Amino acid sequence: MFIAVLFFSCTASKKGDLSVSEFEGEAESGLTEKESKIATKEKLYELAVYSSCKNYDNNLSSFAHSVEFIPLPLEPLINDFQVCDIAFCNDRILLSGLSFIYQYDKTGDFIRQIGNRGMGPKEYVNISYPLQIDEEKSLIYATDLGRNRVVIFHIDGDFYKTIPLPPNSCIDLIDENLIALRQTIGQRNKPDCASIRFMDSKGKIINSYRSNIYPIKKKTKMLGADMSRVWRHKGNLYFLEYASDTLYHIKHDSIVPRYRLTGEFKLNQDDYFKKETGDKFGIMTYIMRPNSGIFESDNYIVFRMGNNSGNFFMVYDKIKSRYYRTYHKDAVANRTGAKNMDYFIDDMVSGLKFNPQYQNGNKAIAILSSETLMEEKQKMLDFISVNPTPEGEQLKSFLKQLSEDDNPYLIIVTFK
Numbered sequence: 001m002f003i004a005v006l007f008f009s010c011t012a013s014k015k016g017d018l019s020v021s022e023f024e025g026e027a028e029s030g031l032t033e034k035e036s037k038i039a040t041k042e043k044l045y046e047l048a049v050y051s052s053c054k055n056y057d058n059n060l061s062s063f064a065h066s067v068e069f070i071p072l073p074l075e076p077l078i079n080d081f082q083v084c085d086i087a088f089c090n091d092r093i094l095l096s097g098l099s100f101i102y103q104y105d106k107t108g109d110f111i112r113q114i115g116n117r118g119m120g121p122k123e124y125v126n127i128s129y130p131l132q133i134d135e136e137k138s139l140i141y142a143t144d145l146g147r148n149r150v151v152i153f154h155i156d157g158d159f160y161k162t163i164p165l166p167p168n169s170c171i172d173l174i175d176e177n178l179i180a181l182r183q184t185i186g187q188r189n190k191p192d193c194a195s196i197r198f199m200d201s202k203g204k205i206i207n208s209y210r211s212n213i214y215p216i217k218k219k220t221k222m223l224g225a226d227m228s229r230v231w232r233h234k235g236n237l238y239f240l241e242y243a244s245d246t247l248y249h250i251k252h253d254s255i256v257p258r259y260r261l262t263g264e265f266k267l268n269q270d271d272y273f274k275k276e277t278g279d280k281f282g283i284m285t286y287i288m289r290p291n292s293g294i295f296e297s298d299n300y301i302v303f304r305m306g307n308n309s310g311n312f313f314m315v316y317d318k319i320k321s322r323y324y325r326t327y328h329k330d331a332v333a334n335r336t337g338a339k340n341m342d343y344f345i346d347d348m349v350s351g352l353k354f355n356p357q358y359q360n361g362n363k364a365i366a367i368l369s370s371e372t373l374m375e376e377k378q379k380m381l382d383f384i385s386v387n388p389t390p391e392g393e394q395l396k397s398f399l400k401q402l403s404e405d406d407n408p409y410l411i412i413v414t415f416k
Contacts, residue, residue: 044246048323049303049314050263050281056327060344060354063300063315065414067349069395070108072407078102080367080408084129084288086358089138089155093410096131101142103157108410114140114153122159124151130291132173141179143171150179164203170290172230172237172250177201180250182228183241188214195241196228198253207253213243216273224272225285225293232361233296240283240294243272281307284342289357297362297415310339346411349391351383352376354411364413370406377402 060067070093072078082097092111093104101114116123125146132141138155143165150163150171163179165171168186171179181197193214198207224242230250231238237250238258245266248255267280284306285293295302303314310331315324331339343355356364373380377399384392398409 044257044260046260046262047247047301047316048263049261049283049305049316050266051323052265053314053323053325054327055322055324057315057324058326058328058343058345059347060413061348062324063297063302063344063415064348065416067346067354067391068412069349069391069398070106070410070412071398072104072108072409073110074405074407075110076100076102076113078407080369083358083367083408084127085131085291086360086365086367086410087131087133087140088360088363089133089135089140092155094131094133094140096127096129096142098127101127101131101140101153103155112157114157115142115151115159119147121162122151128170129288130170132171132179134173134176137176139176141171141173143169145169163199163201165199166197166205170227171199172239174198174237174250174252178253180230180237180239181205182230182239183211183214184227185224188216188224188242191215195244196239196248196250196255209255211241213241213269225290226287227290229283229285229290229293231291231294231296231359234298234361238294238296243269275308277307279307279309281305284311286357291359292357295356295359295364295415299416302364302415304342306338306340306342308336308338311342313342313344346413347387349384349389350380350395351387352380352411354413356413362415364415366411366413367408368411369408370402370404373399373402373406373409374404 083095084098085096087094091106093106095102099117103111103114105111117125119125124142124144126144128143128145139160140153140155142151144151148165148167150165152160152162154160168184170182170184172182173179177200179199181199183195187193193211194208195211196209197205200206228242229240238247239250240247245261246257247259249258265280267277267282271277271280282305283293284304293304299317299319301316301318305312305314313326326341326344328341331341333339343353346352346354354366356366358365380399381396384396
């Protein structure tokens, strides 16, 4: 079972009206550059994601083009909770955990393990998430936190090179010569805490934007999510610092404000570091799933929202400037009393709940254990019988051979 971590925006705002409006003020002043200035010429819009929304829509078909199920083979044996990231490199699927990188073909057949755990020059000690991929050169970038370096492999498994890293770093590849370093929880109590930094291919920091949120002046044990949120769409890279209300577009070694997040249920800065948030809510992710908070496609931006009462998805339609959210009236409260409604219903192929925790471009990915699939097997077969599709028939053939000893399945959803 995963433990959820909430992260929110940092300043109060006026009530949102579920509309998108141009913001006339300056960009968030908390990012003070060391070597370059923040661009402020581009228009900045408000997204009222922290507002009340009763436009409920749980159906995956409203937001997705396709759903694909991929069974993983029996060997090597893995558990769903061991997988920290899932990435694609051309026609290959990569699964990484703290001590492994496994490579599969597009049908799920195992190909090889990438690298090995150890202290050798071509090995890694402790892999941190997420993986980074250079598809053009077919290279895999893995962060070895145990030795403060990036280990790079060719897609065929051959070692390429290493790059030194500052401690507690999390990388996002911009190109072969430039890497962004997102803020991590281990940096938030440092006097020189940066919102984001940029590093060249030799490990030299070439630009840095200082945070005005950290270090936190008042003592607290609540330092927030494990790292800032970074996501990709059509080759563009975006990020949101924990406790910030501004989404930024990363352009080479600089950042440009893109959206301001608003709404009447938006938290004040002090609320980010409290255990209880009342009826206010914010963007959340799962521990060890840093890319599970914000997903973006051509038509939509999907935000995983939550507070002490539970979680849900807020979906912003970029084309129609409308908002939707998931709401499941039959949601069961967990042991803390929270009702988690952050899932869609796959009304296209299986009838299952879909709760994505990984992403790759416009694809949202979930991993389901064989135990869960066995429990839902008859429900899926009944759905396929009533709603026949080629994808459903393929899933039906998988289910006929399913056993509780099988490895997990991947569910890959392509958003519209």
